[in-house]
Amino acid sequence: MKRIPRDHTVRRFHQAKWDEPVIFELSQPGERGVEVPPVEREITAIVGDGVSQLPDGLRRKKRPNLPQISQFRVIRHYSRLSQEVLGADFNVEMGQGTCTMKYSPKINERFARSPKMAELHPLQDESTVQGILEMTYKLDLFLREISGMDKFSFQPGSGTQALFTQASIVRKYHEARGEGEQRNEFITTHFSHPSQAATAAVKGFKIIYVPVDENGYPDLEALKGLVSERTAAFAVANPEDTGIYNSRIKEFTDIVHAAGGLCCYDQANANGLLGITRALEAGFDMCFFNLHKTFSIPHACGGPATGAIGVTKALEEYLPSPLVDFDGSKYFYRRELKNSIGKVRSFYGVPPAVLRAYAWIRALGAEGLTEVAQIACLNNNYLYHKILQIRGASAPYIQGRRLEQVRYSWQQLKEETGVTTYDVQRRMSDFAHHYWTSHHPYVVAEPFTLEPTESYSKAELDEYVAALTQISEEAYATPEIVKTAPHNSTGHRVEESVLDDPDQWAITWRAYLKKTAMNE
């Protein structure tokens, strides 16, 4: 046998394409997927059929029109659908910048799915949940070390809910000082997550944007002109998703504090900063960490998740209730908080996320956490270096180095070939890669935001770069290949116009059947 040549740089990939029906099409009357626990005869003898007690108008007249499917077919259906999903366990998931798609260790999943976690009720007596309370309390201690903050709440169920919690605390803080009406302006940047502005707006704030200067920094001089007695808070990430660290951040927080505002640090993604620099020294009053980003819990198609929010001592009483404390012998809930914003999520948030993050930190230790930040940044600078060599790609703003991610641009590629970042996005799936663009607004033209984290090897970084390089070459030589992509994915270009047309959109199968019936 001859040695099989393996010199191609991009993967010859084809994703699963099952052509699977929609689940309702699998229904066969009479089939069922599982049996329900039977009711003891004696219970029926004593109470009868149970449902006759319902008043007439409340008794369901028609069974729900759910499909009837045997168990094995249900499994095959969903297993097939799962194969049409490229989770982080399958692809080199660095295309979703800002979101820190790293390895979620398997052992942590075992812990989280243990009955010792899954079968707990949130209102059990504290004496029966000392294990999860201890892990919660200790994760709080670890995050205090990482941030310099004085207390954490794990109640917010995501970064967006943590941002909402921050905005709620800001409002409550100024209300408590009699300035609730007056301080109605929330200052942030265009690079901040869309939820930053959106959640602050829900809390009644007017959103003020600090412009970005030519180097990609928020403009310090502009900020001086924006703060006033109406300033409620300044909220920012540092670095933002450009990966550019704002070295004058302390001057920003000083200016806002001098004007009477609070400073909120978006550390949803803190992957380049662990053990390197902290919220406290930069002058922030609060910060939050997405446990599903920096702290490794799996993203689960978009939650459940946790945005752990930390505050300085002065704001501790504003946190959502309850908090976990320790009296030297037992862990317990502290429910009485003087200025608490109340609650943002039921019970305590998502405790299995807390458990996974605790276990992840214990697997790394202090040195390992710093190593995470260092390698995440090394990987990113390596990727940055390689991407700048691709024809048509650039990284706007200051050159030289970035921290953990970069918002790149295909502006030149678009101008020279007509191929857009959306075309590249679809084509990347042909090479087994996920690729995102960026948050809106597209301050950077034809954007793509890459964040390699610490989880991928040099060879995998090279593979991702090779795919982008090939697509660039295709754009210049045979742009149609890129524009008509995907070719090797789960399906083909979706005709998106129906999704924006109320007469045609179909958000459920029953709506689809109704709206297409007339065309049959």
Add this chain to the structure above:
Amino acid sequence: MSVKRFAHPYIPNSAPEVKEQMLRDIGFSSIEDIFADIPQELRLQAKMNIPPALTEYELDRHVNLLLNKNHTTKENISFLGAGCWPHFVPVVCDEINSRAEFLTAYAGEPYEDKGRFQALFEYQSLVAELVDMDVVNVPTFDWAQAASTALRMAARITKRTELLIPKNINPDKLLIIRNYTSPDLTVTLVDYENETGALDMSDLKAKLSASTAAVYFENPTFLGSVEANGQLIADLAHAAGAICVVGVDPISLGVMEAPANYGADIVCGDLQPLGVHMHYGGGQSGFIATHDDPTYVMEYPSRLFGIAPTVVEGEYGFGDVAYDRTSFAKRENGKESVGTQTALWGITAGVYLATMGPVGMEEVGQGIMQRSQYAAKQLSSIPGVAIKFSAPFFKEFVVDFTQTGKTVKEINTALLAQGIFGGVDLTAHFPELGQCALYCVTEIHTQEEIDKLTTAIQSVMQVKKTFIDASSMRSDRV
């Protein structure tokens, strides 16, 4: 930083040779060069006080020691509900939601993540059958947040600012609603009837006005009893120009009427009963449903996945419906906010409903009603113990211990010593009820467990037990 000879298993490029080569490739002399923009005074100087790394085996031992300090509802008998409920979780649900494809995916496009789009479209479609409505969203955080958004939607549609909410709502849910609806909306509480636990219609009439954006009620109510006046409440709301928002426990909908059929305009609830373990409260997941009316659809903040053709004949495609509504597209000018919420539980709820089917949902609802009625009957046979409300209930009911002379706290402490988690103590939040507890009985409770509870409470009361005998009851019925 000490020099390590080996890479950390989670960090491939921490291998020293690789690290050095990468630095050389990009022209940096050390890792420190990367952090040169961070001023020294902002650099963390001290070592973080975090224990040294554990190997996988050590970690396994350590975490399991901690987990073993938890005592679960499976190792005890639990009657706790109040927003998080013990239900039968078909193993199919865990099998699918632990598949790495779903578990480790995030925000892929309708191409490389088509399966995620389809699975969530199917979940929307399956819940739609349960609630008998044509639009369901990708899940929100939990019921409380879904209710908050439903109410904000109603306020945007009516351009009004007052929300009427039942006084016997879950107090935590009320805190969340207040937080999500302030400062621009006001919450006004509507009384409930002492006898039935249902909404007080005269108080509702008195409080409805031209500024009422929405009337919210739940079926079953937080305190368990069913709300028989649903249609009347909806009619009153509509007559006042308000929107009727109904919160519902979806596992009741195999036997209870869908709120859309007694006038609900927006329906919301929690998906946790549909195949999700309790996870110490981490299993909560909210949903919102409406009719397919663009006025309503355009007010959802959530992602809504729709089915669409592709360029290939005969191929299903999926994508975001009316994406420009969202804060992803419009930031502060979008509808509220969207982001990571609880998608995996949505997929799981879909698997659950597909597995249970129409018959399974009817059977589970009926079984819950029978068992909870049995439990109420047994408990009320204990002298001094009474069922608080006269209205029928679904799976939770209020047990009144006032006449026993013992507090709920005393009773629950005694039950705990016998391996029983008694019902949720209502005395702090509902002092007007006296010494009352909210008991939850579902399809997972056996007759034996219910009888154990009865016996245990009797022993706490130190009274002789007087069981209802099945044979003596039979003649009462027919």
